[in-house]
Amino acid sequence: MSVFVRGIILFVLTCVASAAWSERGRDGQVKIFYWQAPSILNPYLSPGIKDIEASSLVLEPLARFDDTGQIVPWLAESVPDIENGGVSEDMTSITWVLRDDLLWSDGTPVTSEDLKFTWAYCTAEGTGCAQAEKYGGIRSIETPDPRTAIVRFDAPRPFPYTAFVGATSPVLQAAQFAECLGPRAVECTDANFAPIGTGPFVVEEFRPNDVVLYAANTRYRDPDKPTFGRVLIKGGGTAETAARAVLETGEFDYAWNLQLAPDVLTRMESVGKGVVVSGFATLVERLALNLTDPDPALGKQRATVINPHPALSDPAVRQALSMAIDRALLVEIGYGPTGRVTCNILPAPEIFASQANESCRVQDIQGANDLLDAAGWLDSDNDGVRDKDGVDLRFLFQSSVNAVRKDFQEMIKLWWSQIGVQTELRAIDAAVFFGGDPGSPDTVQKFFADVQMFANMFDGTDPEAYLASWRCDRIPSPDNQWQGSNYTRYCNPDYDAMTDTMRSTGALEDRARLAKQMNDMLVQDFVLLPLVDRGRVSAHTKSLGGVQLNTWDSELWNIADWTRLRME
């Protein structure tokens, strides 16, 4: 055989091989473990991360956040902004243009009417739409042609990327959900369990809180993707079950949200079957200090702004409590590589993160003691607890039942005892603590304690709504049935004014500057004591390629690109 013929044969073989290489579905099945199992595949009816992420294989938004937090076009041709004319100069409208090759998985074209319908669906009376906030302030959606939708707001909107952006706000098919508006939303079980979407996969079978089986979408816009032909999301068990199935036995390819003790995770990873991946977003474990008096003797005025807290109203006390905490040790014990010390309530995205509060990284018991001495909090009756004007520094410190939080409570209690502060600990079942039931005395909103610990974050990358949480009008009180996000009862007219300014500020640099100032105000007033910036932890087997952990959007955002690595 001549070299030439051999060359041709080789060339043909290579072509065949590369064609096979890029074939849709060539990698068979990928098995994913979500130990908190998906309950429903409609993110508008459930705000749970597990449900949103399981639906993100099927339902897609117009634009989403990539793994660096940048907004990238997804179903839209490009991300509209003022420069490209997509956002009007007065910031009251945004024009989205759909890609021209979009088909629903049933073969019908995606049109701007679907966008309009999605807005109508979420804002219909009686739907109980979990993402209603995303669509708040939209006056109308116009559809001049099948690919163009103009969203008009009732006021200038400097950050218009809420509706249709990110995994929490995908586009629904109008034809499928047309009969599911308002109170009838819950009756559309078939649609809620198997939505028709544009994503790389279609739902084949869904068993609530158990498994979801997906098959590749034959009408997906990229003919070579997804590389996996089938996806199985298994639910149930515990975080440990999930970690073991990936890292120790290799039964599954990917495990989500592995909140385990750092040493357990390290030991499992050392088996060598898989890799632990983690990333950071905006989830901050923090202490909130109560600026109002939670004394039960006050009756109906308990924990309301009428009665300032006898001790915590003094900024020196609040600062001393913060200085006494060794945040690095908390991170080491509770989170290991999946947590890091933070002195900011707004730790990310990078452009929004303040650098002005780094002093909290070092514990300073002596400094805290000096501060309290100088402020007149002395142990006048020699009982080991500082006091002033008959008020003892005795605090009730509450949190939800959780092994890590229990350790944190114990350690903080110890440190505070070293500065003459006596702490009583309390742990409340998470279902009650975070339940928000106005009839229960133990909710995070009522805050019938002096100090409480919990974690909170915000969705997406823009902190405007999050920072507005600490406005005066967000203070929970009997007048608003104890609803409101300002648990610490912080009320500062300057702060409120800055939230107003932010609402009308467009330029990103200006927004970032404002956000940093507001963060510094909260942190330097010591009403919120940030402790740990908590990361997301997942794990995948070594044979799974293409995983890019995204903490700003669905973790499964790029599942169309996942591949099976052939190991020699």
Place this chain on the structure above:
Amino acid sequence: MLTFTLRRLLLAVPTLLFISLVLFLVLDAAPGDPMSQIPLTIPPEVRAEMRAALGLGEPVYVRFALWLRQFFWIEPLVLADALLGTGLADGQTRILSWQTRAPVMDTVAQRLPQTLWVVGTAYLVGVAIALPIGIIAAWRQHSVFDQAGTFVTMIGYSVPPFVTGPLVIAIFAVHLGWFPSVYDTTLFVTDWDSFTRQLRQMVLPVMVLALQTTAMISRYMRAAMLDALPSDYVRTARAKGLPEHVVVLRHALRNAMIPVVTVIALGAPAIFGGAIVTETIFAVNGIGAQLIDALNAGDLPTVQTLTFIFAVLIVLANLLADILYAVLDPRIRYD
């Protein structure tokens, strides 16, 4: 006998109604909230909307009446529709879970197979091992076998499944790699190969559960046999020169079985209740896992429905045990 059964069945109706009322009120008064699992980022107005969409705004008696109608009227109609292909329940709202917004009964139907496979098999295996152990241990009391049996059953009694579960996983799934650590609910038994895979994935959870059943039943069996063996009729049988196996198995065992059968019958409803801890460890996702999921999520319609089904099964199992008494022991007559 028939009148007794009928009378007991009629009596069960007010009992069950009372149980359902108590369950409803207790669950309603219990702390916890279906909104507790949603992120704190969801604003209060949206939360209020979501609560209203779940029907939480209605007073207790309205919700209870609605649940009664759904459970005793609409759900049976749905069942009839499914069996006969009729359309009696069209357009009626069934008992919907707050978590999945789907009919609770559909989820129960999805989950029963794996619960019956795993917990049911474990019960049968447990009983099958326990009875011989109990009989031999009593027949050769204080022997090495009896001592060893007592030791093993005490371990079964005292070591909870959240210890034995991870232990057997560490040994058989991680170290030896013989069996899977996660139960695959999508596996259908269609041929020999899938049957062996089903067997393999059942081994570990069945092992953990059967240890507990064995421990309990073998102690009852041993005690009952110890009561029966020194009795007059056993001595008479021996005196007649009957072979030992006839004396033990026919004369002593039959009488000793009466209390043991009661224990086995009363334990049977637990099969349907699933096994909360074991199901969670192996991700079996049966009824037990459904109950604990629903409790954690504050999904009251699911919790109410499941606990009430368990109540029905327990009432029926009690009745069954009473009837079995009469069948096994000719001295007992209910008429």
